[in-house]
Amino acid sequence: MLVKFSKVNKVYSTGDVKFQALSNINLEVKKEEFLAIIGSSGSGKSTLMNIIGLLDKPTSGSYELDGQNTAHLNENHLAEIRNKKIGFIFQSFNLLPRTSALDNVAMPLIYAGVPEKDRQERAKKALEQVGLSDKLLSHPNQLSGGQQQRVAIARALVNEPEIILADEPTGNLDSKSGDEIMHIFQKLNKEGKTIIMITHEVDIARHAKKTVRIKDGEIMK
């Protein structure tokens, strides 16, 4: 099992007010899965995504990633695992401005300690995978939204992570570009990538092999 949540709870407290963002989540994601997590805003899907991505920790319960319990890892360990095992794709792309597509894609490899030359090679390859081999030196402001998201996908792929974690990847795109992104996801999944995608759109979730629905911090059966 790649991702295993057992009785995961997440409680946010501000002063005396407590807010249960996730309650008793049990979730398993196998290798080579393409899972969509659907929920409306405030359902707790972002919290779930942050915990899967090791950006946040559960209040209680356990999370095993690739067989490793993540509860006692310190910040540096978490950064290392994020770097090696998780590729993030965000709704708002989060590309560095004034930086070429190639350098944007190569960025995670800097933190993996990959030498400059290999970084360029691998970033090039990742951009080819998303069909952008002709835009290597373009800056984000010279690319369309769909193209920018494809750069972001290449960046998520470049470290050959275990999981690709996408948070509303089509949220800022028109439906045609959105479909293109989904086709890339399906292609990557066929090639053996595990994808976990969070969305509020049923139409988008359709592209996944499996769907779970989250509401008020609980997974609906």
Place this chain on the structure above:
Amino acid sequence: MDILEITSSAFKAILANKLRSFLTMLGIVIGVMSVILLISMVTGLQTFITAQIQGLGSNLLFVIPGRIGGARSPGGVQANRLIYSDAVNLRSKLAGEADVSAAIQRNATLKFGNKNDKGAAVFGVESNYPKIISIKLTQGRFFNSSEQQSARKVAVIGQSAKTTLFGEGTSLNQIIDVAAIKYKVIGVLEPRGSIFGIDQDNSIYVPFQTAQRQFGIDRLNTIYISANDSDEVKIVQDKATAILKRRLSEDEFTVQSQEQALSTISQITGVLSLALGGIAAISLIVGGIGIMNIMLVSVTERTREIGLRKAVGAKPSDIRNQFLIEAITLSGLGGIIGIVLGFGISLIIGRFFTTTVPWWSVLLSFGFSAIVGIIFGVAPAIRAAKLDPITALRYE
């Protein structure tokens, strides 16, 4: 992530924002530049004065009013009690061992026809002055003892005074006005250069008694003593001190050798370069605060970038180092530009005054600017390293 990677990405970040980076560096540039410039001018001044004093010959002693370099320094301006009879007294007591010459000085306007030379230094000296001070004449002669004693109105002029009053024309045997009294020019001195813009050649030498009478001065500026034997300078100095002490108190005069005068000068210039360098260093600190300000703005502006970098695997220490090295690169680059500018401008100023850029001032100012970068880069860097990636990614 190694230091080279971070440095190269710091350079990229700085180049991505050229104008802002330049403005940020400006404080450091100006600070380093002024440190180097001021120190080079003070050091140049010291070199120049040293050469001048050494040029006077090592046998020379100066008697000046007041106390210099003693344990007790005067609390204010003291009355000058050095008078001509002290010089006469020294001359007779030191006869055979040393030559003695008294000097007074005033500033006055020189006039020839419709030409004016304002602010010329008028020296009233004795006829043995050129021999003691070892200056030469390019034209004419110096006044002799009988001209001095009988207070004749004759004058030996410096090069600048000559040029101002006579241009290319003849100066010898012309009659000029010194503070409205007529003098005959009998000689012209060889050029001596200027100290920090003060032209030593804008001067005129007249017989001591003449000057004393004209200006009504009885207090001396200096008594020069030249020992006949260079091995006996110390003995002469002690004797002169003993002789003067019979009439004057210890606080009222100083007999200084050339060596002592040099050390006094270097003390003065040392304090001067410390004071001026200190003022310039303040501008380095102001520059450092400018860097901190911009780095803090930059951290806020790049919050999402920081969040992203953390999400894809940057450790807090990677982020901290990135911002710290950016600050250090900014201040270091500013330091280098400042050094180049300071060096260049001191070369230009060097055409008018003597300037010397000592290597330690370059090291000092560069080191200081790098330290400023570290000190003022730490706070923004730590703030960046502490950002929570989730909040940072959501930051608008």
